[in-house]
Amino acid sequence: MSIIVGYIPTREGRAALRAARAEALLRQDKLVVVNSHRGGRDFDADEAQRFEDELGRVQRDLDEAGIEHEVRALVRGNEPAEDLVEVAEESNGQLIVIGLRRRTPIGKLILGSNAQRILLEATCPVLAVKAGDDD
């Protein structure tokens, strides 16, 4: 059994990772950290390097906390939601953790399209968390 978390270096991504880490400890499950981006035009080498460094730090933190884990960086042209749901199915996922953005810069409440797809398409439960002031 494993906990699957979609991780991107944003406040919501960090909030999701923090919650997923806590769930992995509580349930004594393996944590699968999925970073997916679509490649192609979205892909910038400097940004990719910075992100790789951040993922490295995430891995060291999980090592130190003694949480069994795996980091999967996927660039296969999929929407993040698609990758996350697929990895959950392949990995016998018991829980997907996602970060929600609470408000747009103009203050409107929205549920992003990736979040909606994951909530609807996941076959396992989905834990949705919001970023706090510390994320």
Next chain:
Amino acid sequence: MSIIVGYIPTREGRAALRAARAEALLRQDKLVVVNSHRGGRDFDADEAQRFEDELGRVQRDLDEAGIEHEVRALVRGNEPAEDLVEVAEESNGQLIVIGLRRRTPIGKLILGSNAQRILLEATCPVLAVKAGDDD
């Protein structure tokens, strides 16, 4: 700390209750079962009686499982989402559990308006589960 679950006698409501019960056991938290309906025209005395019986069974099951709990039947003219988010805030909720309907009768994927509101407005994490074949 407590786990808050919105309960209605549907497949999704039962799936949410089952998941919330498991979370209460895992986290050793109190379970607050919220049933809210708007009263007025939606209110039918026979239906209310049947539902009350079902809530009674839920309470006996929680008693037997040794899970500290509270059942709140609210008829105060609110949308269920509003009641659930408010109860979570009043009860120091650490998690809200909701059931999602995966498909409409014509097979379309949808996320109901109550689910969307809870996901967006809750200040605590929200666990979204789907009904299984046994619910």
